[in-house]
Amino acid sequence: MARRERGGQPEQSSPVTLADIAKLAGVSPVTVSRAINTPSLVKPNTLEAIQRIIARTGYVPNLLAGGLASRRTRLVAAIVPSVSSTIFAEAIEGLNAELVAEGYQLLLGLSGYDHQRELELTRAILARRPDGIILTGITHLKETRSMLTGAGLPIVEIWDSTPSPLDTAVGFSHYDVGVLVAEYLMAKGYDRYAQIGANDPRALQRRDGFINRLASVAPVELPDIEMNSPSTFSDGRQALAQLLDRGGGSLAVFGSSDVVAHGALTEAIARGRRMPEDVAIIGFGDFDFAPHTYPSLTTVRIDRRMIGTQAARSILRKLSGEEVEPMIKIGFEIVVRHSA
Amino acid sequence: MARRERGGQPEQSSPVTLADIAKLAGVSPVTVSRAINTPSLVKPNTLEAIQRIIARTGYVPNLLAGGLASRRTRLVAAIVPSVSSTIFAEAIEGLNAELVAEGYQLLLGLSGYDHQRELELTRAILARRPDGIILTGITHLKETRSMLTGAGLPIVEIWDSTPSPLDTAVGFSHYDVGVLVAEYLMAKGYDRYAQIGANDPRALQRRDGFINRLASVAPVELPDIEMNSPSTFSDGRQALAQLLDRGGGSLAVFGSSDVVAHGALTEAIARGRRMPEDVAIIGFGDFDFAPHTYPSLTTVRIDRRMIGTQAARSILRKLSGEEVEPMIKIGFEIVVRHSA
DNA sequence: TGATAAAATGGAAGCGCTTTCATTTTTCGG
DNA sequence: CCGAAAAATGAAAGCGCTTCCATTTTATCA
Numbered sequence: 001m002a003r004r005e006r007g008g009q010p011e012q013s014s015p016v017t018l019a020d021i022a023k024l025a026g027v028s029p030v031t032v033s034r035a036i037n038t039p040s041l042v043k044p045n046t047l048e049a050i051q052r053i054i055a056r057t058g059y060v061p062n063l064l065a066g067g068l069a070s071r072r073t074r075l076v077a078a079i080v081p082s083v084s085s086t087i088f089a090e091a092i093e094g095l096n097a098e099l100v101a102e103g104y105q106l107l108l109g110l111s112g113y114d115h116q117r118e119l120e121l122t123r124a125i126l127a128r129r130p131d132g133i134i135l136t137g138i139t140h141l142k143e144t145r146s147m148l149t150g151a152g153l154p155i156v157e158i159w160d161s162t163p164s165p166l167d168t169a170v171g172f173s174h175y176d177v178g179v180l181v182a183e184y185l186m187a188k189g190y191d192r193y194a195q196i197g198a199n200d201p202r203a204l205q206r207r208d209g210f211i212n213r214l215a216s217v218a219p220v221e222l223p224d225i226e227m228n229s230p231s232t233f234s235d236g237r238q239a240l241a242q243l244l245d246r247g248g249g250s251l252a253v254f255g256s257s258d259v260v261a262h263g264a265l266t267e268a269i270a271r272g273r274r275m276p277e278d279v280a281i282i283g284f285g286d287f288d289f290a291p292h293t294y295p296s297l298t299t300v301r302i303d304r305r306m307i308g309t310q311a312a313r314s315i316l317r318k319l320s321g322e323e324v325e326p327m328i329k330i331g332f333e334i335v336v337r338h339s340a
Numbered sequence: 341m342a343r344r345e346r347g348g349q350p351e352q353s354s355p356v357t358l359a360d361i362a363k364l365a366g367v368s369p370v371t372v373s374r375a376i377n378t379p380s381l382v383k384p385n386t387l388e389a390i391q392r393i394i395a396r397t398g399y400v401p402n403l404l405a406g407g408l409a410s411r412r413t414r415l416v417a418a419i420v421p422s423v424s425s426t427i428f429a430e431a432i433e434g435l436n437a438e439l440v441a442e443g444y445q446l447l448l449g450l451s452g453y454d455h456q457r458e459l460e461l462t463r464a465i466l467a468r469r470p471d472g473i474i475l476t477g478i479t480h481l482k483e484t485r486s487m488l489t490g491a492g493l494p495i496v497e498i499w500d501s502t503p504s505p506l507d508t509a510v511g512f513s514h515y516d517v518g519v520l521v522a523e524y525l526m527a528k529g530y531d532r533y534a535q536i537g538a539n540d541p542r543a544l545q546r547r548d549g550f551i552n553r554l555a556s557v558a559p560v561e562l563p564d565i566e567m568n569s570p571s572t573f574s575d576g577r578q579a580l581a582q583l584l585d586r587g588g589g590s591l592a593v594f595g596s597s598d599v600v601a602h603g604a605l606t607e608a609i610a611r612g613r614r615m616p617e618d619v620a621i622i623g624f625g626d627f628d629f630a631p632h633t634y635p636s637l638t639t640v641r642i643d644r645r646m647i648g649t650q651a652a653r654s655i656l657r658k659l660s661g662e663e664v665e666p667m668i669k670i671g672f673e674i675v676v677r678h679s680a
Numbered sequence: 681t682g683a684t685a686a687a688a689t690g691g692a693a694g695c696g697c698t699t700t701c702a703t704t705t706t707t708c709g710g
Numbered sequence: 711c712c713g714a715a716a717a718a719t720g721a722a723a724g725c726g727c728t729t730c731c732a733t734t735t736t737a738t739c740a
Contacts, residue, residue: 065726
């Protein structure tokens with residue numbers, strides 16, 4: 001029976017193999033393999049002849065076969081919650097840039113903040129035998145963890161700080177971000193403090209840091225609104241409405257992301273509150289739009305791209321046998337604008 | 341010699357293979373293969389026994405080997421210019437969702453609007469023998485095209501409209517977008533018309549549609565500022581400054597993206613112009629922030645996610661041997677807000 | 681120029697799976 | 711309870727490459 005037809009194209013799928021090239025060049029397959037992977041081991045004439053034939057025939061090596069034989073796929077997988085939320089997208093870009101430069105490719109998995117999906121993705125990804133894998137966060141299902149450690153490949157957990165990574169981690173302490181924001185707002189002095197936003201583990205860490213640091217000063221209010229991750233503009237707007245409806249004096253709010261903070265800010269303005277005197281709002285992420293809101297949004301900046309870059313480097317270093325420090329910390333800072 | 345150490349993990353890389361499972365279950369490898377891929381062909385008892393052993397051993401099939409033997413990788417690749425610009429990120433999400441549901445995975449390539457890089461990515465991707473590939477745009481290097489068509493796999497070009505796709509396309513006519521915007525602004529009547537923005541092929545198409553439709557009414561002014569793709573907030577701000585400095589009556593501006601339009605809008609407000617009376621600005625993309633700028637941004641909305649969804653469907657249909665219409669059009673519409 | 685080391689090349693085996701085709705087992709109507 | 715058809719299973723080959731080791735060729739030095 002003929003080979004399966006694929007697509008609607010006339011089936012002319014590059015059936016040229018390394019063996020074909022070898023035959024055409026009058027050398028053995030091994031030599032062609034070397035010409036491609038370790039050209040320095042091939043005599044210049046031979047090399048050139050082989051390269052000419054490769055170019056002429058349009059030969060594209062089969063990395064499935066190569067990977068199977070060599071146990072190296074030059075594939076690195078990354079699982080992030082989402083890619084449309086900018087926040088992870090930039091890390092992906094940094095990651096990808098670094099990987100491509102070293103001849104690796106990126107296999108992407110989107111978990112949508114769902115641990116079960118993360119597990120399934122992990123299994124599917126591991127089946128492709130990537131040379132390394134990057135996960136978001138430090139909380140994973142037990143099954144995911146054992147599968148991962150059993151696979152014996154470099155692992156990087158990003159976006160979080162932990163003393164005990166699965167293997168290696170690149171990120172920062174979300175708790176400390178909360179503390180920093182609390183201190184910043186405390187110093188300015190407000191009557192009430194509140195936190196609004198998402199419910200993913202990292203957002204909750206930031207909240208805890210915020211709450212605990214403020215514990216001696218005032219209780220931190222939380223709006224009574226269900227929010228999932230990622231939280232939205234309208235979540236923020238509603239949340240602030242509710243907080244303001246409760247009455248009371250000046251209010252300082254820490255939003256779990258710039259998006260939710262922007263919503264809150266919009267509600268404050270709509271109600272004619274003065275910022276940052278009556279209401280102060282501080283976001284997280286320093287998104288593109290943060291400098292351009294009205295009033296401009298004070299927020300916490302993280303070098304998101306660097307997270308990806310460092311994650312890639314950790315993996316590449318491990319693959320070349322170098323030592324890698326298990327926890328690489330990424331800095332953060334408050335960007336002071338007009339909203340707080 | 342011992343196998344190469346990978347990562348810093350104790351090397352215990354799942355050395356359990358399908359053959360091991362077969363041995364443990366007392367069946368032949370073929371039967372295990374069937375238990376995994378076509379369980380309906382295996383007797384219930386046998387199936388259950390095999391599944392138990394797979395679970396117990398933590399066996400993860402090797403898709404490299406499987407793909408090599410079956411010539412199906414369950415891998416779909418996508419090349420987009422960038423993923424941090426929201427605009428493509430959402431298409432990627434739609435694409436991924438559809439693929440994952442059918443057991444496929446996404447291999448991502450970022451070209452950065454660079455055709456040469458697109459070519460290199462294409463080569464690297466084809467080497468992994470994906471079952472289908474998605475490219476952005478309809479302009480590719482000749483070499484890319486021939487490599488692609490020679491590979492004999494389903495191809496989808498997204499984000500653009502064309503009567504002659506490489507294989508299949510999902511998108512819309514950027515030229516028509518320009519025409520629509522021109523008509524919208526013409527109907528409101530302005531003294532001057534201008535276009536500002538990026539220089540990628542699609543942005544230029546939109547510009548051409550805009551210019552040509554307005555040709556009978558007025559010449560379209562272009563600022564004298566170099567802009568690359570993607571264009572930025574400050575590009576827009578500068579561009580509008582230059583246009584306003586030229587003097588003249590009321591001005592209507594079409595920005596190549598909401599980002600650049602937002603910059604223009606900010607400049608207009610900073611100069612105290614009334615919108616949309618003195619200055620009208622219309623963007624493209626309906627980004628998250630568009631409803632929340634001050635004044636809110638009138639723009640063109642495209643269902644970006646749907647582009648990804650349809651692209652995935654085209655490929656999946658082709659793979660299952662169904663006919664697919666070569667050009668799937670995605671609609672667009674003007675979202676009227678306060679800026680125009 | 682011959683011996684020796686270094687550089688180039690090749691043969692054979694096998695990575696872990698699926699395919700094809702053959703064989704065995706089960707089912708079922710008469 | 712037999713024979714034919716259907717269901718279940720298996721043997722062998724091979725997907726396209728890399729690895730290890732052996733062999734051949736070339737360069738180098740005394």
